[in-house]
Every structure is written in structure tokens, then in C-alpha cells.
Amino acid sequence: MITIKDIAKLAGVSYSTVSKALNGDPRIKPATRQKVLAVAEKHQYRKNIMAQQLSTGRSNIIGFVLDELSNPLFSNISGNLHAELKKRGYQMILVVADDGVDIFSQLRVDGCILWDYALEDREAFWKKFATLNMPCFVLGTDEAPNSPYIKIDRKEGIYKAVQHLQSLGHSRIGFIGNSQNIKLEGYREALQRTGLGLEPHYVLPAHSSWEDGYFAIRNYTFGPESPTAFIGLNNLVTRGALRALLEAGYNVPKDISLIGYDDLPDMQYAEVALTTIGPPLEELAAQAAELIVSLIRGEQTEYPVVIQPQLNHRSSTAVSRK
């Protein structure tokens, strides 16, 4: 690999001059800089970021950590975040899963953003997180022990969904998915706030995948007291549930209304374009980029930053039959 010293020799200057020229130090005479730049260009010199970061502590790289890529939500957020960071002069590298905290405690990037992934052991996570001696925050968590974070107000989101269904005349509203406590709590609170009743069988068990949603409906026994509308835990669960409903012969939305959580492009391409509730994803990414950059700059930041989910009305919700 060609280094700054090679360039120095070739350009006939000292290597500290090369460094300055390369970094646009105004003290270097334009002619000298031109020469250095020309030589560097000609030999395809590339700065060694590792060395730069060792020397200055800056790499202009931000790490993003998530636990899985299989949900389109994450690809979407990654893509948006990447674009937003680029605008601000940073490159983004992505790391999957629990390595995340580990790798970035060793690979000293300028800052890192962690998606609030499902954890068996939150305690352990926050402990590790605390040792991450760099600007960082958790994206999408509901709270964080004395550190900045971005909160998605999922409860309020679910409430909006319930409200929407109520306004359409639904009084028996079910929820598909029991793997995220916050959403479940949001659902329960929303029913209370709207004065709607909650029966135990309104909550169908489902974890997070398409199949989970599909089988949640398949395994559910419909009766006269069953919900006339459902809210799905996430995009995948919702689409699985939709498929099962259609296969069972229900018309969505005439027989049953359905709202999905997280507004991803594929929600509108479902068999029935899905009404969704979810955080505006571009805004989420922009806020995340903004926050991490502020933290890196050492600016005072107010936290949590709260993102409000929005209702996107499409074709899977309609006036209740009865």
C-alpha cells in the first residue's frame, strides 16, 4: 500500500507537508498542494482511516447496529439512515446482532446508533452499552438509563389505530401479536381510553414473522363475539394474517378490518392495500442522523427525541357491518 511517505518522496516534500496538503491546510502554498495532489492522484493514494483515527480520534464513520435484516423495516431504516448520514459527511457501516456493542467497543468509529432490538437480557445490554465509550444512542427504545435516545411513541400510535377503527364503528377490536409488551400495553390502554371492551381472546398470540401472523388467524376460532377488526403487531405479521383471513373466505375490509404496524412500501402491495400505523421512516432516519452528529460534536441535546406514528389510510379498513 502506498503511504504518505511514498507520496512525500515522489513529490519531493516532507511527509508532514503531504499530510497538510491532503487535508487542505491553508498554510501550504497552492503550488505545493497542486503538486502533492497530482502525485497522490496519480498513484491512487488512499488515506488509511485506521491511522487517521488513531492519530486524531476521528474516522467519519458511524456504526449502525441491528439484530436482524430479515424484516424489510430494517433494510428501509438502514437505507434512509445511510442517505442521511452521507448528507452530513459520514459513512455508515452496518453490523448485525449482538456483536454490535462488542465490535464497536473495539472498532472505534465516531459514533454509533443501535436499534432497540429484542433482547432476552436488557440489563446486560445496558451494562455493555454503558461501556461503549463513544457518542451513541439507542433508536426506538422506550427509555434509556441516563443516555440520549429516540423514542417511537408506539402506544400513541396504537391508540390512533384504535381510534380510527372506533370511528368506523368497530367495537370489538383485536390485536395480533404478543411479543412486544409496549404495543400490547398501548393496545390495552387504547381500549380503555376509548371505552371499548377487552376480552382475553381478542389478543392472538404471534411473535413477529409472516407465518406467525398467518397461523394466528388460522388457529383462531371465529364466533359471533369475535373482533370485527384487528391490528397487527408489525408488517410481516399483518400480511400473514391478511392472507389467512382471505383464505378463510373473509372479505377485508367488508367483513373484517385490518391495520398493520409499520408503513413499508410492501404494505400497499398486499392483496388488499393495507391501512397502517407507524413512524414516518424518513423522519426517523433524519432525526437519528441529526442526533448522532450533535452528540459527536458534543452539542447539548434534548432527549428523548420522540417520533409520533402516523395513520396511513388505505383499503383494509372500512365501516363495521353491524
Place this chain on the structure above:
Amino acid sequence: MITIKDIAKLAGVSYSTVSKALNGDPRIKPATRQKVLAVAEKHQYRKNIMAQQLSTGRSNIIGFVLDELSNPLFSNISGNLHAELKKRGYQMILVVADDGVDIFSQLRVDGCILWDYALEDREAFWKKFATLNMPCFVLGTDEAPNSPYIKIDRKEGIYKAVQHLQSLGHSRIGFIGNSQNIKLEGYREALQRTGLGLEPHYVLPAHSSWEDGYFAIRNYTFGPESPTAFIGLNNLVTRGALRALLEAGYNVPKDISLIGYDDLPDMQYAEVALTTIGPPLEELAAQAAELIVSLIRGEQTEYPVVIQPQLNHRSSTAVSRK
């Protein structure tokens, strides 16, 4: 951040001893090592990989570059690759898009794998690639100028798909998607090899997204001479096409058979479980991990490594009506 020197001071030894102890150098007395390890553990010492790589040239990190995350194919490959690399003692970091070559010419990871993404300018890519002074290769390309690569034999894959359809009695076989020359060529060659006819209108234009596939069918005028079977360019295009076919009132596979390219989990959850052709994704990842590790070790490697796509028979293909 706590460094090796801090540990040295706390443990009462020199910092070179700390380094050796941490790296399991057998020359260090067990008692000394224990002490050092204990202090390091207590203070949550984390090695600075940047410094290590500068000194030794090794980071145990491998970069993976792709151009988009929006196709589930890439999440799948990333996930598998991550797992395979982990088995071999490496961490993986992911980078999106054209930055890829750039970032890794500056961030000196031990090696990098580049997905063969769609490029306007292949020339420029290979030129940049050549300056990437580290073990690296392109995954899924059809050829590479004097460098190792992994080829997916897409033409042979398409041939298998055509053969399968022919064996079901289809003689008019269409192709949805015109954005990947190799697949299109594979399609044409397959029709020749099987002695089937090709009409210009058998190829429906579509780029790569769900919508592309959907509108390809929507905009197509069916007639008595239309194909009785289609092969879709990729998973998204195929699913979009399937939706459009169903909406148009066709029964898949009774009226029209459909084969999709790339065997991803969601293909079987389509409205009709899709017969697919595609590379075995776990094998692909395993081979990729194996190759990059060999290259890093400087072992002699045979290339290209060729992956053969496989046909996965499900419910979207059936005997032709006529």
C-alpha cells in the same frame, strides 16, 4: 478510554507484557497472565482494533458491500454470510452501495466481498476494484478480470427452469424482466437448446421491483399466442407478476405457470407457493466465507467457484392445458 498502558500500570508490569498476556503469548508466566487478565476484565479493557490493525495489519473484520438492501435476497445473503464468517473467527461489517469500494480502500479490513451489483459503468468499477489492495472478490459476477470470483451459473439455472416447463408440456414460455442481460441470454439460449420458439412479445419489460413485475403483466395484452408459462427475473418481479395474473382472473398454475428466480422464504408464502430457481443461499454464503478466508491466508485458490442454481418445485407450475 482505557489502554494497555493503564492496565500495565495497574497490574504492575510493562505494557509489552500486558500485550503478550492479552494475546495468550505462552512465554508469559501463568500467574502474570492471570493478574493482567483480571485487571483488564475488571476495568473492561477493550482492545483498540484500529491500533492493532495498524501494527499487525490484521483486524479480523471482513467487509461486505452491496448496493441495496431492499431486496430480501440481500438480507438473506448478509445473514448467512455473517454466520459463516463468525464460525471462522471473523466479524462482518456491511456497507451499502458505491461507497463500498471507497470505504474499504480507506478502512483496511482484512478482506472484502462485493456483491456484483448493477452498475452503469462496469469499467470504472473494475478499475476501482483493482486498486483495492487487499484480499477481495466479487460474489455473483459472471466474470472478473484476473481476480478470483464466485459465479452463479444463472444461464444454467434458467435452462433448468425452461426444461421443467417444457417437461410439463409448455411450448410458449415467456420471461418477465429485461434488466439483466445474463438471465435474458440464458433464457434465449435455453429456448434454443430445448427447441422451443421465441417471439419478441414473450419478453415483458420489467426492471427489478414488485411494481415492475406487476405492471409488466398489467400492460401485457394476452392473446391465443401468448405464453402459457412465465419465468420471473427475480423474487420481487415474480410476486408482482403473480398478483397481476391473479387479479386478471388467471388461475396459477392451471391457466398459467410461473417460476420465480431466487428461492427466498417469502416465495413459498406467495398467494400461490412459487416454484423457484435459484442458488442455494446457504451454500453460496459458505463458499464465499471459505474463499475470502483462503485469500486472506494467501492460499492457492481455484477460481471461479461456480454455484449451480436449483429448481424448487412448489405449486405455481403445472401441466400445460393444451
Place this chain on the structure above:
DNA sequence: CTGAAAGCGCTTACAG
């Protein structure tokens, strides 16, 4: 306007 020198946090021959 340019250069010599110290330093970032490690590793590793080389002495002892």
C-alpha cells in the same frame, strides 16, 4: 511556507 518530532494504541523482534 515547510519540516522534524512526538504521539495515537497496539505488536514484536531483540536484549537481558
Place this chain on the structure above:
DNA sequence: CTGAAAGCGCTTACAG
């Protein structure tokens, strides 16, 4: 068995 020293490729006060 341990330590002092040089070096990896940069940057940056400090001299000149």
C-alpha cells in the same frame, strides 16, 4: 520470563 524500543500511517503543535 519480562521489558525497552522501534514501527505501523497518520496528524499536529512547534520550530525555523
